[in-house]
Amino acid sequence: MSSANNKILNVAVIGCGEVAQIAHIPNLIVASDMYKITALCDISVQSLELCSKRFGIPDTFTSVTDLLASSVPIDLVFILTADQFHAEHIIQCANAGKHIMIEKPMAQTLREYDLVEEARVKNNVVIFVGYMRRYATALERLKEEIKGKEIKYVRVRDIIGNNKYFTSQSGQYQQYFTDHPSASTAEMIKRIKANLHENLGDKAQEDKRNAHSWSLLHSLASHDLSAMRDVIGMPEKCLFASRSDNGDKSWWWNVVWGYKGFKCYYEMAIDEVAVFDAHIEVYTNDSRVKIQYDTPYVKGLPIKLIIQKQLPSDDFSEQVIRPTYVDPYTLELPLIYDAIVNGKDYKTKPLDAKNDTILAKMVMDALID
Structure with missing residues (x-):
């Protein structure tokens, strides 16, 4: 280039x-x-x-x-x-x-x-x-496949094992250090509290899980919510949100988004199983189209598009498309x-990213617990 x-x-x-x-x-x-x-x-x-x-x-x-x-x-x-x-x-x-x-x-x-x-x-x-998930070639293929079709239902899932199971096999021999100045650590803790209060107001301290919840919604969930927006746009409302109670943390989430004419079910979790199950599946009346992600920390794992539909002969077809082995990074x-x-335009600008914090606030407001 x-x-x-x-x-x-x-x-x-x-x-x-x-x-x-x-x-x-x-x-x-x-x-x-x-x-x-x-x-x-x-x-x-x-x-x-x-x-x-x-x-x-x-x-x-x-x-x-x-x-x-x-x-x-x-x-x-x-x-x-x-x-x-x-x-x-x-x-x-x-x-x-x-x-x-x-x-x-x-x-x-x-x-x-x-x-x-x-x-x-x-x-x-x-x-x-x-x-980076929004720059996967398979995501563009998914958008092409559903273009012009009436969406009936969408499922977004990101239930993955702890990162350590994947980073330990990256082949890059990374090392981790803790020689951070105490002042920097103290400042980070101060900002976490201040940001939480700015986002949630008086509700910030109502539940001891809120700090971890906000962090997870901006880390793992931001991958999912950003890609979701890329495919189907912003939802009209968050109809339902629930989180697990793991002491001062919440590792398991269920959310239902309301769109005009359909609903989107979102599930997210981090567990101790070395499986990376991250996908978006779009259901139309005559097809099911799914993008299946894999961990980005092991280079060369393909992101695939899976299309299920009935053929004119009434035969069932399942097509697996692997556009490239090149990773999104x-x-x-x-x-x-x-x-x-x-000077070429690009889609992931600051005001686009702002939508993910708007969605995070919608989730926190819709929590039933």
């Missing part, structure tokens, strides 16, 4: 934890016709030392302010930090004139989304939200490049 204009984007990676080590840094290095990593930034010195040595990136920083003030060339920043600091880091980088790829969730409150959008417009930069890279270098 870059051969036509010979433009290589200089990239700084902020946050050198799990997703950086397994996916983003290796992918950026391989995509050397589009990108060059010029700097790393993390509050963990041990993470910096590991990634600097492993990936051959000598320029490292322990603060975003120092990174942006340095003479290191930077066109694009990958922000992979703790969720509570996303909006602050995005705005800081945008105000420095840098383009941004931000891991989901982009922000924690509706106000933060608006501030990020304001920074995007003011600084004329790309802020690409990394909803990798598929995002040329799209980010095109947005920055060629």
Whole structure:
């Protein structure tokens, strides 16, 4: 892609934890016709030392302010930090004139989304939200298959095993460190409480599960809700929501969304079985079309489209389509490049991402327990 204009984007990676080590840094290095990593930034010195040595990136920083003030060339920043600091880091980088790829969730409150959008417009930069499931080729095939058909029912499921079962088999030999400054940890805890109160008001402290619930709705659930919106749009209302009682946590969820003419059932959980069952299935009167996701942490696992329908002969047909083995993290890279270098439009902007926090608030308001 870059051969036509010979433009290589200089990239700084902020946050050198799990997703950086397994996916983003290796992918950026391989995509050397589009990108060059010029700097790393993390509050963990041990993470910096590991990634600097492993990936051959000598320029490292322990603060975003120092990174942006340095003479290191930077066109694009990958922000992979703790969720509570996303909006602050995005705005800081945008105000420095840098383009941004931000891991989901982009922000924690509706106000933060608006501030990020304001920074995007003011600084004329790309802020690409990394909803990688929405860039799966199979998702586009699903949308093509159901186009023009009357939807009768939709099921969205994300019941998966703990990430450790998949990350341990990623083949990237990632390491985890805890040498985080105590002040940063204290600030994160403070922000978690403040964000929860901003989103839920006086209800924030009514149930000890609320903090974990809000976190899960913005982590695992944001994958599902964002992809759901991509396929069938925003629901009119949340008709029902229920969560399990696991002490101060809620690992099992059931939600019913109301759409014009049909309902969507959403189920989500994290358990201790090494199975990744994440899919969206759309039912029309004469077909059932399902996209089946697999873990993104093991490279090369295909995302499949399964189509069930009756043939004109009245025979039953089940078709399994595998558009590509290329994973969505990798598929995002040329799209980010095109947005920055060629000005091509992209769908995962800040105000699009804001809808997932709106949906999370709808779920919390609809809880029956």
